[in-house]
Amino acid sequence: MRVCVIGTGYVGLVTGACLAHIGHSVICVDNNEEKVKLMKSGQSPIFEPGLSEIMQSAIQSGNIEFTTDISAGVSHGEILFIAVGTPPLPTGESDTRYVEAVARGIGANLDGGYKVIVNKSTVPIGSGDWVRMLVMDGIAEQKTLVTAGGAASQEKLPEYASEFDVVSNPEFLREGSAVYDTFNPDRIVLGGNSPRAIDMMKELYAPIVERNFASDKSLPQVPVLATDLSSAEMIKYAANAFLATKISFINEVANICDRVGADITQVAKGIGLDSRIGSKFLQAGIGWGGSCFPKDVSALVHTADDYGYEAQLLKAAVSVNERQRLIALEKLQQALKILKGKTVGLLGLTFKPDTDDLRDAPALNLIEQLNRLGAKVKAYDPIISQTGMRHGLSGVLVETDAERLADGCDALVLVTEWEQFSNLDYAKMAKLMSHAVMIDGRNFLDPETMVRAGFQYIGVGR
Ligand code: NAD
Ligand code: UDX
Missing domain, CATH: 1.10.1040.10 (N-(1-d-carboxylethyl)-l-norvaline Dehydrogenase; domain 2)
Structure with missing residues (x-):
């Protein structure tokens, strides 16, 4: 099927690449030119296990293209995914401005033929109807423009209002295992009231539902739950x-x-x-x-x-x-008493392993609070140290390896349970430290091994 995915972040790019991998013809649209340039060259702008490989094979088979041109995407796709961000506003509400811009953009570029517009972004309940309204607004803008351009072009416009349906198809992938989750979902939820649109979505996902790309092909089919729009959004x-x-x-x-x-x-x-x-x-x-x-x-x-x-x-x-975000700070205070003038090393920065995502990472709170109390903060993170990505990071010295991190520290805090943190040379690290305190913020390390390595080990609730 012909698919367009608008917004190629953690969700959109994984969705687009996986749909191309299973044989659909996909155009991915993003308004970030740098990202599009990178993706065209087969590189993923995000770190996600297995994603680059899937992107590259889809590019080679000609099943995926990347563009900043929404009109090319809208005209190509019979199914149009909205997968832009819905970040939080200071009030706690979602900022839906990107969804709004894309919905209007779709309307302004519809050029005839039935389309299914799919909300994959996580949007406030009731957004399905709102998106329909915005698409209609986009169509109205298009009509006005064309009318201003002359009667001849106006004749080309079909009656769009009945030519599209909106479906809510919430995404449940986890970062760090996004490709795996896309091919091995627990369920697929489709919200909407148009049987035609739901049928097209079922056809789109059929190879995944039938487990053709699953790691265990003997499992029963993936359950597909069809609901009304609001229930899908609420799920x-x-x-x-x-x-x-x-x-x-x-x-x-x-x-x-x-x-x-x-x-x-x-x-x-x-x-x-x-x-x-x-x-x-x-x-x-x-x-x-x-x-x-x-x-x-x-x-x-x-x-x-x-x-x-x-x-x-x-x-x-x-x-x-x-x-809970402050529990490591409390434990540091109990172990070291005064934090002013002390050096604390963080093992891991990202909010979970196998991702480069720092959005709302507990490490950011910890850095801020340690700085406030006058401690010096260093960190080593396998992906952030390697890529040099520093977006959202301040008040922390990022080291290139775990031993450099330990050198001169009064305490280490394990913030992210990266697999490689299970085999560090902790005995050597303990010797490099002024005080060998280990706060294991994820209960990831073996307490006895840490004590043998020379650490005062402090976990969370153990
Ligand atoms: P993201 O910030 O990583 O990506 C959003 C992308 O949309 C960016 O590349 C941005 O450049 C692009 N964009 C913004 N405005 C655009 C426009 N007008 N036209 C074209 N592209 C535009 O976001 P994400 O993490 O992929 O999340 C997307 C949505 O999916 C959110 O609603 C989120 O809540 C939901 N979701 C995310 C996850 C996750 O693990 N990240 C999981 C499930 C659901
Ligand atoms: C989550 C949902 O799991 C996923 O279905 C949805 O689509 C997006 O949000 P994600 O944020 O990528 O996925 O990661 P997840 O594995 O759910 O972890 C979220 C946070 O919870 C991380 O900070 C993680 O460290 C923490 N966590 C997770 C725990 O503290 N304990 C746990 O037992 C599990």
Whole structure:
């Protein structure tokens, strides 16, 4: 099928590349010229395991193209994905201006033929109808322009209003395993009231639904859930809010474990074996971050507020998380007492491993608070140190390896559980430090091994 994806960030580029990989003809549109130039040369502007390989093979097979020209994309696609960002505003609401610009842009460039316009961006509930309205506005602008241009060209305009449908197709991929998640989804959600549009979406995803590209092809088909527009939009928010609340819950229990002398890793195992609870997302630590959980939970709280309902549980999940973000600081103060004049080294900066994404990363809070208290902050992150990406980072010296990081530090804080942090030469690192304190913000390291290496080991709830 012919597909256009507008917005080629973590979601749009992965979606476009994976759809091209399974045989569709995809045009990816982004208004960032530098990104488009890079993608045309087969390079991914983001670090995401397996993405460059999929992009390059799609470019070679001629299934994918990149452009800044929205009109080329709109005219090519029978399915048009909106995958631009919806970042948080200071109020907690989503900033939907990019979605608005794209929806109008689609309307202004529709040139006849039935199209399905798909909201893949996470958008406030009710946005499906709003997008339809904006597309109609775009069409109206186009008509005005063409009318101003002359009667002859006006005749070329078909009756667009009945020529498109809007579908909500929320995205559930995780950064760091985005390509895997796209080929191995737990479910596909399609919201909309047009059977024609839903059928086209089912055809688009058929190779994924049938597990042709799955790592385990023997699994049953991927469930496809067709809903109304608002329910699909709500499913996205509710899923993220549930997962974030689950993490806040285990972090709360970890804090109680710290006080009573229980071990949260054993507790999480013990409760996770109950199939009603499940073992996933019970990893206690320094709190959830990233581009989705914080903004989506806040946006849902805000939506509830707009409708006169106080989402008390979700507000509590957010405030538990805000406090949890400072847990490493408290532990540093307990171990080192005065932080002024001390040097703290952070192992990891990104909000989770296998991504270069620093959006709402717990490391950023920690750096800010340590600076405020007069500590010097250094960091080593496998991807940030390598790429030299510093967007959003200040008040921290980024070192090129873990041993340089340890040199002269009073304490290390493991912020991101990068796999390579399991095999560092910790005995050597401990010797390079002024005080060998290790705050394991992800309960990732083995406490006994750390003690043998010469560290005072402090985990979260263990
Ligand atoms: P992103 O910021 O990485 O990418 C957005 C892209 O859109 C950028 O490349 C930007 O240049 C481009 N863009 C902005 N305005 C444009 C315009 N007018 N025309 C063309 N391109 C334009 O965002 P993301 O992380 O990929 O998130 C996209 C959406 O998907 C958000 O709503 C987000 O909540 C949702 N989502 C994200 C994730 C994730 O893990 N990142 C997962 C699920 C859902
Ligand atoms: C999340 C959702 O999982 C995904 O479905 C959605 O599409 C986008 O948002 P992502 O933000 O990429 O994905 O990462 P995720 O693995 O969910 O982790 C989010 C945050 O929670 C990270 O900061 C991570 O460190 C933290 N986390 C996760 C925990 O603290 N404990 C856990 O047990 C799991």
